[in-house]
Amino acid sequence: MSFEGKVAVVTGGASGIGEATAKLLAKKGAHVLIGDVTDDGGARVVSEIEAAGGSARFLHVDVAKASDSKAMVAEAVSTWGGLHFAANVAGIGQVPSRLHDLDEKTWDLTMNIDLKGMWFCMVAELNHFLASGGGSIVNVASGAGMRATVGQPAYAIAKAGVIQMTRQGALEYAKDNVRVNSVSPGLIDTPAVQALPDDVRAMYAAGQPNGRMGRPEEIANTIAWLLSDEASFVSGLNHVTDGGWFQMSPK
Numbered sequence: 001m002s003f004e005g006k007v008a009v010v011t012g013g014a015s016g017i018g019e020a021t022a023k024l025l026a027k028k029g030a031h032v033l034i035g036d037v038t039d040d041g042g043a044r045v046v047s048e049i050e051a052a053g054g055s056a057r058f059l060h061v062d063v064a065k066a067s068d069s070k071a072m073v074a075e076a077v078s079t080w081g082g083l084h085f086a087a088n089v090a091g092i093g094q095v096p097s098r099l100h101d102l103d104e105k106t107w108d109l110t111m112n113i114d115l116k117g118m119w120f121c122m123v124a125e126l127n128h129f130l131a132s133g134g135g136s137i138v139n140v141a142s143g144a145g146m147r148a149t150v151g152q153p154a155y156a157i158a159k160a161g162v163i164q165m166t167r168q169g170a171l172e173y174a175k176d177n178v179r180v181n182s183v184s185p186g187l188i189d190t191p192a193v194q195a196l197p198d199d200v201r202a203m204y205a206a207g208q209p210n211g212r213m214g215r216p217e218e219i220a221n222t223i224a225w226l227l228s229d230e231a232s233f234v235s236g237l238n239h240v241t242d243g244g245w246f247q248m249s250p251k
């Protein structure tokens, strides 16, 4: 799997799954533009990629703003002369609630970043791919988008929307040489999850089929494969990478 000389954008690349994805694509030869709201994290990841001999750049991108997504694509194209791959990873969880006591602010914030933000990124990326002759997109959804999830209604609904938006994109642009897939991670040991209390993390880990959480690199591997030419006949897939969690009966 080589990305030698190709150009990729990775949203959410300043941390966790996005960071692992940006580093893997750069290691495999891609020029990587990281778009994220966390400036210090983005700068750190760029310097770590460069120290390892890779090529990367950071741009402050709030995926909830259409103009930022457009700027992200424009920056990648003006810096490296094109864009071939997009990993839309940026996302947030929600303050726990049930549907009836979910407040409108939480609903709007979650939808604006996790669903509308994904759409804004896809629009900017697709506009480029339609003009340039094609490309490959991977959206990060979640196992939470595939079945009801305690305490996470807005997040789960947004991620279900990401899975459907992926299928929609795969169908609409199949004849334009554009592939669109999603990855639904299970529980992955990222800074977002590391912020949870130790006992909660231990409980989550114990609930996994193999007794451990996934590593960000294990999701990055799936993302890179789906982006790559090795997956040239794969489109519209929601790839579940979760150590078998989805196959378990909910407790």
Ligand SMILES: NC(=O)c1ccc[n+]([C@@H]2O[C@H](COP(=O)([O-])OP(=O)(O)OC[C@H]3O[C@@H](n4cnc5c(N)ncnc54)[C@H](O)[C@@H]3O)[C@@H](O)[C@H]2O)c1
Binding pocket: 011, 012, 013, 014, 015, 016, 017, 018, 035, 036, 037, 038, 041, 061, 062, 063, 064, 089, 090, 091, 092, 093, 113, 117, 140, 141, 142, 143, 144, 184, 185, 186, 187, 188, 189, 190, 191, 192, 193
């Ligand atoms: N960690 C898990 O267990 C898990 C499971 C399923 C799905 N996911 C999904 O994976 C993705 C990455 O999650 P993670 O666990 O690596 O989290 P993380 O918090 O480590 O990283 C998320 C990154 O997204 C960035 N971000 C947040 N809002 C943004 C915005 N408006 N614009 C641009 N960037 C923004 C953050 O600054 C951060 O760098 C998310 O979409 C998340 O929903 C995570």
